[in-house]
Amino acid sequence: MPKKIENVGCPYCGVCCDDLVVTVSDDGRHVLEVENACAIGNEIFHHASGDNRIKLPRLRQPDGTYKDISYDEAVDYAAKVLVKAKKPLIYGFGSTNCEGMAAAAKVAEKAGAVLDNCASICHGSSFLAIFDNGYPSCTLGETKNRADVIVYWGSNPAHAHPRHMSRYSIFPRGFFTGKGHKGRKIIVIDPRYTDTARVADIYVQVKQGQDYDLFNAFRTVIHGEDIPDEVAGVKKEQILEVADILKKARFGTIFYGMGLCHSDGRNHNVDIAISMTRDLNDFTKWTIMAMRGHYNIAGPGVVWAWTTGYPYCIDMSKKDHAYMNPGETSSIDLAMRDEVDAFFNIGTDAGAHFPIEAVKHLKKHPWITIDPNICMASEIADLHIPVGIVGVEVPGIVYRMDNVPIQYRQVLNPPEGVISDEELFERIHQRICEIEAEEGITQTGAAAADTQKSIVGE
Numbered sequence: 001m002p003k004k005i006e007n008v009g010c011p012y013c014g015v016c017c018d019d020l021v022v023t024v025s026d027d028g029r030h031v032l033e034v035e036n037a038c039a040i041g042n043e044i045f046h047h048a049s050g051d052n053r054i055k056l057p058r059l060r061q062p063d064g065t066y067k068d069i070s071y072d073e074a075v076d077y078a079a080k081v082l083v084k085a086k087k088p089l090i091y092g093f094g095s096t097n098c099e100g101m102a103a104a105a106k107v108a109e110k111a112g113a114v115l116d117n118c119a120s121i122c123h124g125s126s127f128l129a130i131f132d133n134g135y136p137s138c139t140l141g142e143t144k145n146r147a148d149v150i151v152y153w154g155s156n157p158a159h160a161h162p163r164h165m166s167r168y169s170i171f172p173r174g175f176f177t178g179k180g181h182k183g184r185k186i187i188v189i190d191p192r193y194t195d196t197a198r199v200a201d202i203y204v205q206v207k208q209g210q211d212y213d214l215f216n217a218f219r220t221v222i223h224g225e226d227i228p229d230e231v232a233g234v235k236k237e238q239i240l241e242v243a244d245i246l247k248k249a250r251f252g253t254i255f256y257g258m259g260l261c262h263s264d265g266r267n268h269n270v271d272i273a274i275s276m277t278r279d280l281n282d283f284t285k286w287t288i289m290a291m292r293g294h295y296n297i298a299g300p301g302v303v304w305a306w307t308t309g310y311p312y313c314i315d316m317s318k319k320d321h322a323y324m325n326p327g328e329t330s331s332i333d334l335a336m337r338d339e340v341d342a343f344f345n346i347g348t349d350a351g352a353h354f355p356i357e358a359v360k361h362l363k364k365h366p367w368i369t370i371d372p373n374i375c376m377a378s379e380i381a382d383l384h385i386p387v388g389i390v391g392v393e394v395p396g397i398v399y400r401m402d403n404v405p406i407q408y409r410q411v412l413n414p415p416e417g418v419i420s421d422e423e424l425f426e427r428i429h430q431r432i433c434e435i436e437a438e439e440g441i442t443q444t445g446a447a448a449a450d451t452q453k454s455i456v457g458e
């Protein structure tokens with residue numbers, strides 16, 4: 001008899017909807033129906049029971065074809081690559097659970113690797129601004145229950161986070177926002193008239209690459225000073241109108257996306273956005289939040305900050321300490337300079353997202369992709385290891401875009417024999433220890449001398 005499972009989390013975008021109802025077949029192998037998810041979330045669950053899943057690791061052969069191998073053989077291959085490499089890069093983690101991220105950090109420390117996540121190519125610039133200027137943020141629940149003014153700046157949730165507006169920002173009725181959309185003002189600031197802009201009360205068309213100038217104009221007006229007749233393509237009257245709404249809000253949230261942190265100004269745009277949020281708090285209550293993309297891309301920042309002290313771009317190649325310097329220890333920069341000699345791509349697609357020159361350098365060395373799916377990174381890898389899909393076949397903790405941890409459930413059994421990222425990394429760690437013992441390799445440096453000083457902890 002089919003089983004209905006409630007309160008299921010969606011393993012796709014950073015909204016982390018946890019109100020899905022999934023009906024599965026009585027053998028626990030097929031999803032029959034998904035309720036409450038958007039079209040993208042729905043597809044993830046149906047994909048899991050599709051016929052095109054890879055069920056065994058695949059090793060590239062000299063003639064370019066793939067040959068199925070066992071998990072034991074794949075673990076042995078991966079461990080040997082890490083033992084041999086002087087500076088391996090372990091990158092990705094947008095789509096796995098925190099348990100897998102913690103196990104990977106242990107492997108990275110053991111192997112003296114650089115450990116990095118997709119923030120390196122998305123909201124890493126936000127991290128830099130937050131280090132500089134703090135993060136006056138809130139939870140999505142607070143926005144839903146309290147916010148009467150919402151700003152989307154350089155983000156288009158109608159496409160990238162389809163249920164963000166209906167669950168948390170524009171449409172829902174909360175404790176103090178009982179009128180829902182009718183009680184809220186929505187402002188969209190973007191060079192493009194997006195589908196999100198269509199539902200806004202006010203659309204501000206900033207000139208591309210001039211966000212910083214517009215923030216400066218808002219800050220100037222908020223402080224009661226005068227500005228020119230036009231700034232960043234926006235008329236003074238509209239700047240005054242918006243600034244007035246911002247100051248008079250009871251509670252406001254600025255949701256910003258890659259349009260802000262990846263256009264001209266990058267971390268400086270986020271820095272000044274935070275400064276403007278702080279300015280507004282002289283008058284009322286304002287908060288700011290990054291629109292994180294993958295469902296658990298906030299996870300590695302939290303897990304690795306606990307365990308290594310840094311959220312991304314963590315160089316542990318010296319083995320006795322962790323070190324972070326984006327631009328030097330960030331994945332693309334390392335790859336462009338051809339400084340790493342093995343590459344692990346986990347739960348992401350560096351083949352599709354990295355510049356071609358970076359991919360070409362990485363391809364000179366062993367490339368291992370760990371992913372449930374076929375993607376560009378799996379198709380150019382020397383070894384592709386499939387794993388269970390977190391949130392569908394593997395339970396675990398994920399961090400929503402507002403850094404709230406959520407326990408995700410398992411709704412299906414993984415294909416027979418397919419293991420989780422966590423188990424895979426634990427087995428690779430174990431195999432590295434065995435190889436080092438067999439070959440009489442000892443760690444050098446303080447980390448080996450005193451396990452208490454382990455970078456990632458246990």
Ligand code: SF4
Nearest residue numbers: 010013017038041163
């Ligand atoms: S909005 Fe995001 S988390 Fe929610 S159902 Fe859609 S894809 Fe999944």
